[in-house]
Amino acid sequence: MDKRRLLLISSSGVHGRGYLDHAMPEILPFIAGIREVLFIPYAKKDRDAYAEKIREHMGREGIKVRSVHEFSDPVKAVIDAESVFTGGGNTFLLVTELYRQKLMEPIREKALRGMPYFGASAGSNIAGLTMKTTNDMPIVYPPSFDTLGLVPFTINPHYTDPLPEGLQAGETRAERLKEFHEWNDNPVVALRQEAMLLMENGSILIKGGQGVKIFRKGEEPEDLVPGEKLDHLL
């Protein structure tokens, strides 16, 4: 039986609303019964400040948070965790530090065995097979682009449709993802800003205020809306 429980949020902020506010209606039932969430702050440099921000926002909802960087043994912290939440920031930083701390494999194993894993932006991207469809700048060199592989595709967070003529600087996101498929075979699930994926009971449901676009090698992209499932990708 497939035990995976994942909530993959495109963005921690959507226009006009506070940090994670739009995602709380999904986060709260997702971690119902969990006493403490383990936070992964590595996508940003100032880990103390980032952990404090998350603690404040989650605390308002009655969720207790500890950050993995506050533990002397981060691997043990993951092994003991009831749930893991990875925040957004720079995916290259996040992946570099997850490898350095040897946390990629423990998080993966726990999540495959049913520990609720949730993430926003870079934290959602790393649930995919690789980080190759991140939008971030490569400010540090990770030892690998391979990520958790909790879902059999790569994730492009913050998907944007082309801007009006003249405002589009350089290629569109869709053109970049097409170029990805010149060198890679796996599907890409592009999450619009307000989209989320909820995986439980062996099924992936689209949640949130916007839908997703699926890019497959050599095929036209497929648009799906909240309420529809991605089970054909499993």
Place this chain on the structure above:
Amino acid sequence: MDKRRLLLISSSGVHGRGYLDHAMPEILPFIAGIREVLFIPYAKKDRDAYAEKIREHMGREGIKVRSVHEFSDPVKAVIDAESVFTGGGNTFLLVTELYRQKLMEPIREKALRGMPYFGASAGSNIAGLTMKTTNDMPIVYPPSFDTLGLVPFTINPHYTDPLPEGLQAGETRAERLKEFHEWNDNPVVALRQEAMLLMENGSILIKGGQGVKIFRKGEEPEDLVPGEKLDHLL
């Protein structure tokens, strides 16, 4: 004596003009007297088509072009080259293939000894210390982010100022470059779309229709316009 001769073009296309048209007034005097230019097509997948395009555009100006992928010994092709031009595309692809073909070092050595090197977009980015300020998607994993190091800074091509409120998706370019400086010390020269850098006689001059913005760690960015020099960075 500093023998470097470099022409680093932000973009191969600017709004409303044909491929490289805006750069030709700089390219032609830069390679005056050169009989044949060696083209590096690795930033795009279809090398034959890319070489053909360059041959056509350069041919109109009377410049003969051969592409490095047409040689059985690419290293020898570089060693024998009178001038090297690297085209734009995906910087991750370009750097991966330059390492695979063992061309990074020969190009570097030739350029330091005075062979005219010119590039556009990804081809300009790799003249810097590292590719860490590229805007491209990491669709393949290069063996290193280190690049030619022909200039003592990194280059951000296609620099764009922030879009109006509401149209800016995610962080601005300036915010990304600030994040780069949380982990790296060297200056970044951000080239606006129509900007170019011309290095000769130990001096770097800003050319083209737009200027550059210099980002340094912990300092306010500095705006410079065409006609000004970057010699304080050397």
